[in-house]
Amino acid sequence: MTDDVRIYVEEAPGQRHEIQAPTDMGLSLMEVMKADGYDIQATCGGMALCGTCHVEVLAGPELPEPSDDELAMLESLPVMTQGSRLSCQIRLHPRMDGLVVRLMPQDA
Numbered sequence: 726m727t728d729d730v731r732i733y734v735e736e737a738p739g740q741r742h743e744i745q746a747p748t749d750m751g752l753s754l755m756e757v758m759k760a761d762g763y764d765i766q767a768t769c770g771g772m773a774l775c776g777t778c779h780v781e782v783l784a785g786p787e788l789p790e791p792s793d794d795e796l797a798m799l800e801s802l803p804v805m806t807q808g809s810r811l812s813c814q815i816r817l818h819p820r821m822d823g824l825v826v827r828l829m830p831q832d833a
């Protein structure tokens with residue numbers, strides 16, 4: 726029995742890259758995406774302070790509500806969409822299997 730989840734990163738419309746990640750190590754979505762080679766600076770180290778781990782959730786299971794700190798950071802970014810989240814604030818959980826996200830451009 727495994728508690729790995731599959732996360733899909735949409736790199737272009739209709740083009741999704743699958744990442745399989747464990748849920749028992751307390752990893753954040755930012756950490757697994759970074760480990761998979763995605764170019765995320767994460768200059769704040771996952772403290773919801775830099776915004777460089779901004780993703781848009783496109784589909785999948787419902788996620789826990791963002792904290793006030795996360796919302797404040799998202800609102801300060803140049804682009805915020807309905808699905809905007811800071812991937813460093815999303816701790817992987819078995820419930821999140823099938824989540825689809827895309828990395829938001831930093832220079833938008």
Ligand code: FES
Nearest residue numbers: 773775776778813
């Ligand atoms: S890593 Fe800095 S806000 Fe997420």
